Amino acid sequence: xxxxxxxxxxxxxxxxxxxxxxxxxxxxxxxxxxxxxxxxxxxxxxxxxxxxxxxxxxxxxxxxxxxxxxxxxxxxxxxxxxxxxxxxxxxxxxxxxxxxxxxxxxxxxxxxxxxxxxxxxxxxxxxxxxxxxxxxxxxxxxxxxxxxxxxxxxxxxxxxxxxxxxxxxxxxxxxxxxxxxxxxxxxxxxxxxxxxxxxxxxxxxxxxxxxxxxxxxxxxxxxxxxxxxxxxxxxxxxxxxxxxxxxxxxxxxxxxxxxxxxxxxxxxxxxxxxxxxxxxxxxxxxxxxxxxxxxxxxxxxxxxxxxxxxxxxxxxxxxxxxxxxxxxxxxxxxxxxxxxxxxxxxxxxxxxxxxxxxxxxxxxxxxxxxxxxxxxxxxxxxxxxxxxxxxxxxxxxxxxxxxxxxxxxxxxxxxxxxxxxxxxxxxxxxxxxxxxxxxxxxxxxxxxxxxxxxxxxxxxxxxx
Amino acid sequence: xxxxxxxxxxxxxxxxxxxxxxxxxxxxxxxxxxxxxxxxxxxxxxxxxxxxxxxxxxxxxxxxxxxxxxxxxxxxxxxxxxxxxxxxxxxxxxxxxxxx
Numbered sequence: 001x002x003x004x005x006x007x008x009x010x011x012x013x014x015x016x017x018x019x020x021x022x023x024x025x026x027x028x029x030x031x032x033x034x035x036x037x038x039x040x041x042x043x044x045x046x047x048x049x050x051x052x053x054x055x056x057x058x059x060x061x062x063x064x065x066x067x068x069x070x071x072x073x074x075x076x077x078x079x080x081x082x083x084x085x086x087x088x089x090x091x092x093x094x095x096x097x098x099x100x101x102x103x104x105x106x107x108x109x110x111x112x113x114x115x116x117x118x119x120x121x122x123x124x125x126x127x128x129x130x131x132x133x134x135x136x137x138x139x140x141x142x143x144x145x146x147x148x149x150x151x152x153x154x155x156x157x158x159x160x161x162x163x164x165x166x167x168x169x170x171x172x173x174x175x176x177x178x179x180x181x182x183x184x185x186x187x188x189x190x191x192x193x194x195x196x197x198x199x200x201x202x203x204x205x206x207x208x209x210x211x212x213x214x215x216x217x218x219x220x221x222x223x224x225x226x227x228x229x230x231x232x233x234x235x236x237x238x239x240x241x242x243x244x245x246x247x248x249x250x251x252x253x254x255x256x257x258x259x260x261x262x263x264x265x266x267x268x269x270x271x272x273x274x275x276x277x278x279x280x281x282x283x284x285x286x287x288x289x290x291x292x293x294x295x296x297x298x299x300x301x302x303x304x305x306x307x308x309x310x311x312x313x314x315x316x317x318x319x320x321x322x323x324x325x326x327x328x329x330x331x332x333x334x335x336x337x338x339x340x341x342x343x344x345x346x347x348x349x350x351x352x353x354x355x356x357x358x359x360x361x362x363x364x365x366x367x368x369x370x371x372x373x374x375x376x377x378x379x380x381x382x383x384x385x386x387x388x389x390x391x392x393x394x395x396x397x398x399x400x401x402x403x404x405x406x407x408x409x410x411x412x413x414x415x416x417x418x419x420x421x422x423x424x425x426x427x428x429x430x431x432x433x434x435x436x437x438x439x440x441x442x443x444x445x446x447x448x449x450x451x452x453x454x455x456x457x458x459x460x461x462x463x464x
Numbered sequence: 465x466x467x468x469x470x471x472x473x474x475x476x477x478x479x480x481x482x483x484x485x486x487x488x489x490x491x492x493x494x495x496x497x498x499x500x501x502x503x504x505x506x507x508x509x510x511x512x513x514x515x516x517x518x519x520x521x522x523x524x525x526x527x528x529x530x531x532x533x534x535x536x537x538x539x540x541x542x543x544x545x546x547x548x549x550x551x552x553x554x555x556x557x558x559x560x561x562x563x564x
Contacts (some may be wrong), residue, residue: 115486314542358555
Protein backbone atom coordinates (compact mmCIF):
# COMPACT_ATOMS: atom_id res chain seq x y z
CA UNK A 1 0.00 0.00 0.00
CA UNK A 2 1.35 3.43 -0.83
CA UNK A 3 1.09 6.26 1.63
CA UNK A 4 -1.07 8.81 -0.17
CA UNK A 5 -2.03 12.30 1.09
CA UNK A 6 -5.49 10.81 1.81
CA UNK A 7 -3.92 8.18 4.05
CA UNK A 8 -1.86 10.81 5.86
CA UNK A 9 -5.04 12.37 7.26
CA UNK A 10 -6.40 9.02 8.48
CA UNK A 11 -6.92 8.65 12.24
CA UNK A 12 -3.86 7.70 14.23
CA UNK A 13 -5.41 4.40 15.31
CA UNK A 14 -5.97 3.40 11.67
CA UNK A 15 -2.35 4.21 10.79
CA UNK A 16 -1.32 2.18 13.79
CA UNK A 17 -3.34 -0.82 12.53
CA UNK A 18 -1.73 -0.58 9.09
CA UNK A 19 1.72 -0.49 10.68
CA UNK A 20 0.86 -3.48 12.86
CA UNK A 21 -0.33 -5.47 9.85
CA UNK A 22 2.79 -4.57 7.90
CA UNK A 23 0.78 -2.88 5.13
CA UNK A 24 2.90 0.23 5.52
CA UNK A 25 6.19 0.94 7.29
CA UNK A 26 7.13 3.84 9.50
CA UNK A 27 9.75 4.82 6.99
CA UNK A 28 7.14 5.05 4.20
CA UNK A 29 4.84 7.01 6.49
CA UNK A 30 7.59 9.43 7.49
CA UNK A 31 8.83 9.87 3.89
CA UNK A 32 5.32 10.74 2.73
CA UNK A 33 4.91 13.09 5.68
CA UNK A 34 8.16 14.87 4.82
CA UNK A 35 7.11 15.25 1.17
CA UNK A 36 3.75 16.67 2.17
CA UNK A 37 5.35 19.03 4.68
CA UNK A 38 7.82 20.31 2.10
CA UNK A 39 4.94 20.88 -0.32
CA UNK A 40 2.66 22.72 2.12
CA UNK A 41 4.87 24.42 4.65
CA UNK A 42 5.45 27.59 2.64
CA UNK A 43 1.69 28.15 2.78
CA UNK A 44 1.10 27.09 6.38
CA UNK A 45 4.22 28.15 8.32
CA UNK A 46 3.35 25.53 10.90
CA UNK A 47 6.88 24.59 12.03
CA UNK A 48 9.60 26.45 13.86
CA UNK A 49 11.95 23.47 13.68
CA UNK A 50 11.47 20.70 11.11
CA UNK A 51 13.53 17.53 11.57
CA UNK A 52 13.26 15.40 8.39
CA UNK A 53 16.64 13.63 8.60
CA UNK A 54 16.29 12.83 12.27
CA UNK A 55 12.72 11.57 11.69
CA UNK A 56 13.76 9.32 8.81
CA UNK A 57 16.54 7.80 10.87
CA UNK A 58 14.13 7.23 13.76
CA UNK A 59 11.55 5.64 11.44
CA UNK A 60 14.07 3.02 10.30
CA UNK A 61 14.84 2.25 13.93
CA UNK A 62 11.14 1.90 14.74
CA UNK A 63 10.63 -0.44 11.78
CA UNK A 64 13.54 -2.56 12.94
CA UNK A 65 12.10 -2.72 16.46
CA UNK A 66 8.74 -3.77 15.03
CA UNK A 67 10.39 -6.52 12.96
CA UNK A 68 12.00 -7.81 16.15
CA UNK A 69 8.55 -7.88 17.81
CA UNK A 70 9.42 -4.96 20.05
CA UNK A 71 6.53 -2.61 19.26
CA UNK A 72 5.97 -0.21 22.11
CA UNK A 73 2.22 0.08 21.58
CA UNK A 74 -0.32 2.00 19.49
CA UNK A 75 1.94 5.02 18.99
CA UNK A 76 4.92 3.01 17.75
CA UNK A 77 6.26 4.48 14.51
CA UNK A 78 3.69 7.31 14.39
CA UNK A 79 4.91 10.74 13.16
CA UNK A 80 4.10 13.47 15.65
CA UNK A 81 4.92 17.08 16.42
CA UNK A 82 5.24 19.01 19.65
CA UNK A 83 4.29 22.61 20.21
CA UNK A 84 7.59 24.38 20.70
CA UNK A 85 7.06 24.77 24.43
CA UNK A 86 8.11 21.23 25.35
CA UNK A 87 11.78 20.73 26.13
CA UNK A 88 13.56 18.44 23.70
CA UNK A 89 17.13 17.47 24.60
CA UNK A 90 19.53 18.72 21.94
CA UNK A 91 16.75 20.28 19.83
CA UNK A 92 15.97 23.99 20.02
CA UNK A 93 12.99 24.89 22.21
CA UNK A 94 11.97 28.50 21.59
CA UNK A 95 8.49 29.01 23.08
CA UNK A 96 8.00 31.06 19.91
CA UNK A 97 10.55 33.70 20.97
CA UNK A 98 13.29 34.54 18.49
CA UNK A 99 15.88 35.19 21.16
CA UNK A 100 15.57 31.53 22.23
CA UNK A 101 16.21 30.11 18.74
CA UNK A 102 19.53 28.64 19.88
CA UNK A 103 18.28 27.40 23.24
CA UNK A 104 18.82 23.62 23.35
CA UNK A 105 17.62 21.97 26.57
CA UNK A 106 19.73 19.18 28.00
CA UNK A 107 16.76 17.07 29.08
CA UNK A 108 13.35 16.17 27.68
CA UNK A 109 10.06 17.41 29.08
CA UNK A 110 8.01 14.63 30.64
CA UNK A 111 5.58 14.77 27.68
CA UNK A 112 8.51 14.46 25.25
CA UNK A 113 9.96 11.56 27.21
CA UNK A 114 6.69 9.64 27.36
CA UNK A 115 6.02 10.03 23.65
CA UNK A 116 9.53 8.91 22.77
CA UNK A 117 9.18 5.92 25.08
CA UNK A 118 5.89 5.07 23.33
CA UNK A 119 7.77 4.81 20.04
CA UNK A 120 6.62 8.00 18.29
CA UNK A 121 8.71 9.82 15.70
CA UNK A 122 9.20 13.53 16.26
CA UNK A 123 8.82 15.43 12.99
CA UNK A 124 9.50 18.82 14.52
CA UNK A 125 8.52 21.63 16.84
CA UNK A 126 5.31 23.44 15.96
CA UNK A 127 4.86 27.18 15.56
CA UNK A 128 2.83 29.07 18.15
CA UNK A 129 2.01 32.53 19.40
CA UNK A 130 5.11 34.02 21.02
CA UNK A 131 5.43 32.73 24.58
CA UNK A 132 2.21 30.76 23.93
CA UNK A 133 0.30 33.98 24.55
CA UNK A 134 -2.98 34.83 22.83
CA UNK A 135 -5.22 33.14 20.29
CA UNK A 136 -4.34 35.16 17.18
CA UNK A 137 -2.13 32.58 15.47
CA UNK A 138 0.43 35.34 14.99
CA UNK A 139 4.11 35.29 15.76
CA UNK A 140 6.28 38.36 15.12
CA UNK A 141 9.52 36.37 15.41
CA UNK A 142 8.73 33.24 13.36
CA UNK A 143 5.87 34.47 11.18
CA UNK A 144 2.11 34.03 11.30
CA UNK A 145 0.47 30.63 10.97
CA UNK A 146 -2.18 30.09 8.27
CA UNK A 147 -5.45 28.22 8.47
CA UNK A 148 -5.39 25.14 6.19
CA UNK A 149 -9.11 25.52 5.42
CA UNK A 150 -8.65 29.06 4.13
CA UNK A 151 -5.18 30.58 3.99
CA UNK A 152 -6.63 34.08 4.33
CA UNK A 153 -7.33 33.29 7.96
CA UNK A 154 -5.49 32.26 11.10
CA UNK A 155 -5.67 28.76 12.57
CA UNK A 156 -6.15 30.52 15.92
CA UNK A 157 -3.68 29.89 18.70
CA UNK A 158 -1.64 29.61 20.55
CA UNK A 159 -1.19 25.99 19.41
CA UNK A 160 -1.98 26.97 15.80
CA UNK A 161 0.90 25.08 14.20
CA UNK A 162 -0.08 21.90 16.02
CA UNK A 163 -3.73 22.05 14.91
CA UNK A 164 -2.72 22.80 11.32
CA UNK A 165 -0.35 19.84 11.20
CA UNK A 166 -2.91 17.39 12.54
CA UNK A 167 -5.57 18.69 10.13
CA UNK A 168 -3.35 18.40 7.05
CA UNK A 169 -1.48 15.17 7.68
CA UNK A 170 1.85 16.71 8.67
CA UNK A 171 1.59 14.94 12.01
CA UNK A 172 -0.82 12.28 13.22
CA UNK A 173 -0.70 13.78 16.70
CA UNK A 174 0.56 16.96 18.28
CA UNK A 175 0.70 18.04 21.89
CA UNK A 176 -0.07 21.63 22.77
CA UNK A 177 -0.45 23.74 25.89
CA UNK A 178 -3.61 25.44 27.11
CA UNK A 179 -4.14 28.10 29.76
CA UNK A 180 -7.05 29.97 28.20
CA UNK A 181 -8.02 27.79 25.25
CA UNK A 182 -4.77 27.34 23.33
CA UNK A 183 -5.38 23.67 22.52
CA UNK A 184 -9.13 23.87 22.02
CA UNK A 185 -9.56 27.05 19.97
CA UNK A 186 -7.20 26.06 17.14
CA UNK A 187 -8.68 22.56 17.25
CA UNK A 188 -12.10 24.13 16.72
CA UNK A 189 -11.22 26.16 13.62
CA UNK A 190 -9.06 23.40 12.12
CA UNK A 191 -11.69 20.61 12.58
CA UNK A 192 -9.62 18.41 14.86
CA UNK A 193 -9.98 17.17 18.42
CA UNK A 194 -8.26 19.16 21.18
CA UNK A 195 -8.29 17.89 24.75
CA UNK A 196 -7.42 19.95 27.81
CA UNK A 197 -7.39 17.46 30.65
CA UNK A 198 -7.85 18.08 34.37
CA UNK A 199 -5.09 20.16 35.94
CA UNK A 200 -2.46 17.66 37.07
CA UNK A 201 -3.57 14.84 34.73
CA UNK A 202 -0.72 15.38 32.23
CA UNK A 203 2.68 16.54 33.41
CA UNK A 204 3.79 20.08 32.64
CA UNK A 205 7.34 19.38 33.79
CA UNK A 206 9.74 20.70 31.16
CA UNK A 207 6.95 22.68 29.48
CA UNK A 208 7.76 26.36 29.00
CA UNK A 209 6.15 28.06 32.00
CA UNK A 210 3.33 30.47 31.46
CA UNK A 211 1.24 30.32 34.63
CA UNK A 212 1.83 27.19 36.67
CA UNK A 213 -1.56 26.89 38.35
CA UNK A 214 -3.48 27.26 35.08
CA UNK A 215 -1.05 25.60 32.67
CA UNK A 216 -2.19 22.38 31.00
CA UNK A 217 -0.68 20.14 28.33
CA UNK A 218 -3.10 18.43 25.97
CA UNK A 219 -3.20 16.38 22.75
CA UNK A 220 -4.54 17.44 19.35
CA UNK A 221 -5.71 14.49 17.26
CA UNK A 222 -8.01 13.69 14.33
CA UNK A 223 -10.50 11.65 16.34
CA UNK A 224 -11.76 11.26 19.88
CA UNK A 225 -10.51 7.68 19.95
CA UNK A 226 -7.01 8.93 19.13
CA UNK A 227 -7.27 11.42 21.99
CA UNK A 228 -8.21 8.59 24.35
CA UNK A 229 -5.25 6.49 23.22
CA UNK A 230 -2.80 9.37 23.62
CA UNK A 231 -4.19 10.49 26.96
CA UNK A 232 -3.47 7.08 28.43
CA UNK A 233 0.16 7.42 27.36
CA UNK A 234 0.56 10.95 28.67
CA UNK A 235 -1.45 10.82 31.90
CA UNK A 236 -0.14 9.84 35.28
CA UNK A 237 2.49 10.46 37.89
CA UNK A 238 6.18 9.71 37.92
CA UNK A 239 8.35 9.90 41.01
CA UNK A 240 9.75 13.37 41.41
CA UNK A 241 7.21 15.06 39.14
CA UNK A 242 5.46 17.72 41.18
CA UNK A 243 3.00 18.71 38.45
CA UNK A 244 0.92 15.54 38.27
CA UNK A 245 -1.77 13.81 40.27
CA UNK A 246 -1.17 10.34 41.67
CA UNK A 247 -4.66 9.23 40.67
CA UNK A 248 -4.91 6.01 38.72
CA UNK A 249 -5.05 6.36 34.93
CA UNK A 250 -8.08 4.59 33.41
CA UNK A 251 -8.15 2.82 30.06
CA UNK A 252 -9.83 5.73 28.28
CA UNK A 253 -10.13 3.88 24.98
CA UNK A 254 -11.93 0.93 26.57
CA UNK A 255 -14.45 3.30 28.16
CA UNK A 256 -15.41 5.01 24.89
CA UNK A 257 -18.10 2.50 24.03
CA UNK A 258 -20.09 2.89 27.23
CA UNK A 259 -23.70 4.13 27.06
CA UNK A 260 -24.47 7.83 26.77
CA UNK A 261 -28.26 7.45 26.98
CA UNK A 262 -29.54 9.55 29.85
CA UNK A 263 -26.37 11.65 30.12
CA UNK A 264 -27.40 15.05 31.39
CA UNK A 265 -25.63 17.88 29.57
CA UNK A 266 -25.72 21.27 31.25
CA UNK A 267 -25.89 24.41 29.13
CA UNK A 268 -25.68 28.01 30.32
CA UNK A 269 -27.65 30.12 27.82
CA UNK A 270 -26.19 33.30 29.29
CA UNK A 271 -22.72 32.01 28.40
CA UNK A 272 -23.62 31.27 24.79
CA UNK A 273 -25.17 34.72 24.31
CA UNK A 274 -21.91 36.09 22.85
CA UNK A 275 -21.21 34.21 19.60
CA UNK A 276 -21.48 34.80 15.89
CA UNK A 277 -24.88 33.65 14.54
CA UNK A 278 -23.26 30.93 12.41
CA UNK A 279 -21.60 29.47 15.53
CA UNK A 280 -24.93 29.49 17.35
CA UNK A 281 -26.65 27.73 14.45
CA UNK A 282 -24.07 24.94 14.37
CA UNK A 283 -24.22 24.63 18.14
CA UNK A 284 -28.02 24.36 18.19
CA UNK A 285 -27.86 21.60 15.57
CA UNK A 286 -25.24 19.87 17.70
CA UNK A 287 -27.56 20.01 20.71
CA UNK A 288 -30.32 18.41 18.65
CA UNK A 289 -27.94 15.63 17.58
CA UNK A 290 -26.82 15.09 21.18
CA UNK A 291 -30.48 14.69 22.17
CA UNK A 292 -31.00 12.24 19.32
CA UNK A 293 -28.24 10.01 20.68
CA UNK A 294 -29.86 9.98 24.10
CA UNK A 295 -28.46 12.93 26.00
CA UNK A 296 -30.70 15.23 27.95
CA UNK A 297 -30.09 18.99 27.78
CA UNK A 298 -30.46 20.79 31.10
CA UNK A 299 -30.26 24.56 31.46
CA UNK A 300 -28.22 25.87 34.38
CA UNK A 301 -26.28 28.90 35.53
CA UNK A 302 -22.50 28.91 35.80
CA UNK A 303 -20.11 31.59 37.03
CA UNK A 304 -19.74 33.93 34.07
CA UNK A 305 -16.49 34.58 32.21
CA UNK A 306 -17.00 38.27 33.00
CA UNK A 307 -16.93 37.46 36.72
CA UNK A 308 -13.88 35.24 36.34
CA UNK A 309 -11.78 37.55 34.20
CA UNK A 310 -10.34 39.61 37.03
CA UNK A 311 -9.11 36.60 38.99
CA UNK A 312 -7.88 34.92 35.82
CA UNK A 313 -5.83 37.93 34.77
CA UNK A 314 -4.32 38.48 38.20
CA UNK A 315 -3.34 34.86 38.68
CA UNK A 316 -2.02 34.58 35.18
CA UNK A 317 -0.01 37.79 35.29
CA UNK A 318 1.56 37.12 38.68
CA UNK A 319 2.57 33.57 37.79
CA UNK A 320 3.73 34.66 34.36
CA UNK A 321 5.80 37.45 35.93
CA UNK A 322 7.36 35.03 38.40
CA UNK A 323 8.26 32.64 35.59
CA UNK A 324 9.61 35.32 33.26
CA UNK A 325 11.29 37.54 35.84
CA UNK A 326 14.91 37.01 34.71
CA UNK A 327 14.01 37.79 31.10
CA UNK A 328 11.83 40.73 32.11
CA UNK A 329 14.91 42.21 33.75
CA UNK A 330 17.46 41.29 31.09
CA UNK A 331 15.36 41.57 27.94
CA UNK A 332 12.86 44.37 28.52
CA UNK A 333 12.39 44.82 24.79
CA UNK A 334 10.58 41.45 24.67
CA UNK A 335 7.84 42.71 27.00
CA UNK A 336 5.95 45.69 25.67
CA UNK A 337 2.69 47.35 26.60
CA UNK A 338 3.62 47.70 30.27
CA UNK A 339 3.71 43.93 30.78
CA UNK A 340 6.69 44.21 33.14
CA UNK A 341 4.21 45.69 35.59
CA UNK A 342 3.39 42.05 36.37
CA UNK A 343 6.39 42.16 38.70
CA UNK A 344 4.80 44.96 40.70
CA UNK A 345 1.39 43.42 41.49
CA UNK A 346 1.03 43.00 45.28
CA UNK A 347 1.06 39.44 46.63
CA UNK A 348 -2.12 40.31 48.49
CA UNK A 349 -3.93 40.78 45.19
CA UNK A 350 -2.64 37.45 43.93
CA UNK A 351 -3.92 35.66 47.03
CA UNK A 352 -7.26 37.40 46.78
CA UNK A 353 -7.56 36.22 43.20
CA UNK A 354 -6.77 32.65 44.24
CA UNK A 355 -9.36 32.95 47.00
CA UNK A 356 -11.89 34.18 44.45
CA UNK A 357 -10.97 31.27 42.23
CA UNK A 358 -11.95 28.89 45.03
CA UNK A 359 -15.40 30.48 45.18
CA UNK A 360 -15.82 29.93 41.43
CA UNK A 361 -14.81 26.28 41.84
CA UNK A 362 -17.44 25.83 44.54
CA UNK A 363 -20.14 27.62 42.51
CA UNK A 364 -19.35 25.57 39.41
CA UNK A 365 -19.46 22.33 41.41
CA UNK A 366 -22.81 23.32 42.89
CA UNK A 367 -24.20 24.20 39.46
CA UNK A 368 -23.03 20.85 38.09
CA UNK A 369 -24.75 18.80 40.81
CA UNK A 370 -27.74 18.05 38.61
CA UNK A 371 -25.83 17.25 35.43
CA UNK A 372 -23.09 14.91 34.23
CA UNK A 373 -21.30 17.18 31.77
CA UNK A 374 -21.36 20.69 30.34
CA UNK A 375 -21.64 21.62 26.68
CA UNK A 376 -20.98 24.85 24.77
CA UNK A 377 -19.44 26.06 21.55
CA UNK A 378 -15.64 26.17 21.70
CA UNK A 379 -14.90 29.46 20.00
CA UNK A 380 -17.46 32.24 19.48
CA UNK A 381 -16.25 33.22 16.02
CA UNK A 382 -16.19 31.23 12.80
CA UNK A 383 -12.96 32.41 11.19
CA UNK A 384 -10.09 34.19 12.91
CA UNK A 385 -8.58 36.98 10.85
CA UNK A 386 -4.96 38.01 11.34
CA UNK A 387 -6.19 41.58 11.10
CA UNK A 388 -8.15 41.45 14.33
CA UNK A 389 -11.31 40.22 15.98
CA UNK A 390 -14.78 40.81 14.52
CA UNK A 391 -17.64 42.77 16.07
CA UNK A 392 -20.83 41.14 17.32
CA UNK A 393 -23.90 43.31 17.83
CA UNK A 394 -21.88 46.43 17.06
CA UNK A 395 -19.23 45.70 19.68
CA UNK A 396 -15.68 44.74 18.74
CA UNK A 397 -14.72 41.53 20.56
CA UNK A 398 -11.63 41.42 22.75
CA UNK A 399 -9.42 38.50 23.73
CA UNK A 400 -11.44 37.59 26.80
CA UNK A 401 -14.63 37.51 24.69
CA UNK A 402 -13.19 34.88 22.38
CA UNK A 403 -11.86 32.85 25.30
CA UNK A 404 -15.22 32.94 27.09
CA UNK A 405 -16.05 29.26 26.47
CA UNK A 406 -12.59 27.84 27.09
CA UNK A 407 -10.91 30.01 29.74
CA UNK A 408 -13.23 29.05 32.63
CA UNK A 409 -12.06 25.43 32.49
CA UNK A 410 -8.44 26.50 32.82
CA UNK A 411 -9.25 28.56 35.88
CA UNK A 412 -11.40 25.75 37.33
CA UNK A 413 -8.91 23.06 36.30
CA UNK A 414 -11.66 20.88 34.81
CA UNK A 415 -11.34 18.63 31.73
CA UNK A 416 -12.76 19.88 28.43
CA UNK A 417 -12.54 18.64 24.87
CA UNK A 418 -13.21 20.47 21.62
CA UNK A 419 -14.36 18.26 18.76
CA UNK A 420 -15.64 18.88 15.23
CA UNK A 421 -19.20 20.12 15.70
CA UNK A 422 -20.25 21.03 12.19
CA UNK A 423 -19.58 23.59 9.47
CA UNK A 424 -20.64 27.22 9.11
CA UNK A 425 -19.63 26.95 5.43
CA UNK A 426 -17.48 24.62 3.37
CA UNK A 427 -14.19 26.14 4.52
CA UNK A 428 -15.23 27.03 8.07
CA UNK A 429 -15.47 24.24 10.66
CA UNK A 430 -17.00 24.98 14.06
CA UNK A 431 -16.10 23.07 17.21
CA UNK A 432 -18.22 22.17 20.18
CA UNK A 433 -16.87 21.72 23.68
CA UNK A 434 -17.80 19.09 26.25
CA UNK A 435 -16.51 19.50 29.80
CA UNK A 436 -16.78 17.48 32.98
CA UNK A 437 -15.85 17.14 36.62
CA UNK A 438 -12.24 16.80 37.70
CA UNK A 439 -10.57 13.59 36.43
CA UNK A 440 -13.69 12.51 34.53
CA UNK A 441 -11.99 12.57 31.14
CA UNK A 442 -13.41 9.11 30.38
CA UNK A 443 -16.97 10.39 30.64
CA UNK A 444 -16.17 13.52 28.61
CA UNK A 445 -14.54 11.47 25.86
CA UNK A 446 -17.33 8.88 25.79
CA UNK A 447 -19.97 11.49 25.01
CA UNK A 448 -17.67 13.22 22.53
CA UNK A 449 -17.08 9.87 20.83
CA UNK A 450 -20.81 9.16 20.57
CA UNK A 451 -21.36 12.56 18.93
CA UNK A 452 -18.43 12.05 16.58
CA UNK A 453 -19.70 8.64 15.48
CA UNK A 454 -23.20 10.04 14.94
CA UNK A 455 -22.05 12.98 12.82
CA UNK A 456 -18.80 12.11 11.02
CA UNK A 457 -17.71 15.77 10.76
CA UNK A 458 -14.21 14.61 11.64
CA UNK A 459 -13.93 12.88 8.26
CA UNK A 460 -13.84 16.22 6.43
CA UNK A 461 -10.35 17.47 5.71
CA UNK A 462 -9.07 20.74 4.26
CA UNK A 463 -8.66 20.77 0.49
CA UNK A 464 -5.00 21.70 0.34
CA UNK B 465 -10.06 32.57 71.09
CA UNK B 466 -6.33 32.47 71.77
CA UNK B 467 -3.89 35.26 71.24
CA UNK B 468 -2.90 34.26 67.72
CA UNK B 469 -6.52 33.94 66.71
CA UNK B 470 -7.35 37.33 68.13
CA UNK B 471 -4.48 38.89 66.27
CA UNK B 472 -5.54 37.17 63.09
CA UNK B 473 -9.12 38.24 63.62
CA UNK B 474 -8.11 41.86 64.11
CA UNK B 475 -6.02 41.71 60.98
CA UNK B 476 -8.92 40.30 58.98
CA UNK B 477 -11.29 42.98 60.25
CA UNK B 478 -8.73 45.63 59.48
CA UNK B 479 -8.22 44.30 55.96
CA UNK B 480 -11.97 44.13 55.36
CA UNK B 481 -12.48 47.64 56.68
CA UNK B 482 -9.70 48.92 54.50
CA UNK B 483 -11.26 47.46 51.37
CA UNK B 484 -14.79 48.34 52.28
CA UNK B 485 -14.26 51.92 53.38
CA UNK B 486 -12.05 53.12 50.61
CA UNK B 487 -9.90 51.30 48.13
CA UNK B 488 -6.34 52.57 48.27
CA UNK B 489 -4.40 52.93 45.13
CA UNK B 490 -2.33 49.88 44.36
CA UNK B 491 0.78 51.94 43.79
CA UNK B 492 0.48 53.66 47.14
CA UNK B 493 0.19 50.28 48.83
CA UNK B 494 3.11 49.01 46.87
CA UNK B 495 5.38 51.84 47.87
CA UNK B 496 4.30 51.50 51.46
CA UNK B 497 4.81 47.76 51.62
CA UNK B 498 7.94 47.49 49.57
CA UNK B 499 10.06 49.14 52.24
CA UNK B 500 12.58 50.34 49.74
CA UNK B 501 13.38 53.64 51.37
CA UNK B 502 11.15 55.74 49.16
CA UNK B 503 9.09 58.35 50.96
CA UNK B 504 5.40 57.63 50.51
CA UNK B 505 4.32 60.10 47.85
CA UNK B 506 0.96 61.75 47.73
CA UNK B 507 -1.73 59.91 45.78
CA UNK B 508 -1.39 62.28 42.82
CA UNK B 509 2.35 61.74 42.70
CA UNK B 510 1.93 58.00 43.09
CA UNK B 511 -0.28 57.97 40.03
CA UNK B 512 2.28 59.71 37.84
CA UNK B 513 4.33 57.74 35.32
CA UNK B 514 7.46 59.21 36.90
CA UNK B 515 6.56 57.69 40.26
CA UNK B 516 5.95 54.35 38.58
CA UNK B 517 9.36 54.54 36.97
CA UNK B 518 10.86 55.24 40.39
CA UNK B 519 9.04 52.21 41.72
CA UNK B 520 10.32 50.09 38.85
CA UNK B 521 13.90 51.13 39.62
CA UNK B 522 13.32 50.22 43.24
CA UNK B 523 12.43 46.73 42.01
CA UNK B 524 15.54 46.51 39.85
CA UNK B 525 13.74 47.24 36.57
CA UNK B 526 15.34 49.98 34.49
CA UNK B 527 12.41 51.68 32.72
CA UNK B 528 12.55 52.18 28.98
CA UNK B 529 11.42 55.52 27.56
CA UNK B 530 7.69 55.90 28.12
CA UNK B 531 7.38 52.66 30.03
CA UNK B 532 6.22 54.34 33.25
CA UNK B 533 2.94 55.37 31.63
CA UNK B 534 2.45 51.90 30.12
CA UNK B 535 3.12 50.13 33.41
CA UNK B 536 0.82 52.53 35.22
CA UNK B 537 -2.00 51.76 32.78
CA UNK B 538 -1.26 48.06 33.18
CA UNK B 539 -1.40 48.20 36.97
CA UNK B 540 -4.61 50.18 37.00
CA UNK B 541 -6.18 47.65 34.62
CA UNK B 542 -5.48 44.73 36.94
CA UNK B 543 -6.59 46.31 40.20
CA UNK B 544 -8.89 43.79 41.88
CA UNK B 545 -12.41 44.86 42.67
CA UNK B 546 -13.71 41.63 44.16
CA UNK B 547 -13.94 41.24 47.92
CA UNK B 548 -13.70 37.49 48.54
CA UNK B 549 -14.37 36.28 52.05
CA UNK B 550 -10.94 36.32 53.76
CA UNK B 551 -11.74 33.00 55.47
CA UNK B 552 -11.67 31.16 52.15
CA UNK B 553 -8.51 29.23 51.52
CA UNK B 554 -6.82 30.46 48.32
CA UNK B 555 -6.80 27.84 45.54
CA UNK B 556 -3.05 27.38 45.54
CA UNK B 557 -1.95 23.80 45.21
CA UNK B 558 0.53 22.67 47.81
CA UNK B 559 1.19 18.98 47.97
CA UNK B 560 2.80 18.04 51.29
CA UNK B 561 3.94 14.70 49.87
CA UNK B 562 7.34 15.48 48.44
CA UNK B 563 9.32 12.98 46.43
CA UNK B 564 12.94 12.98 47.55
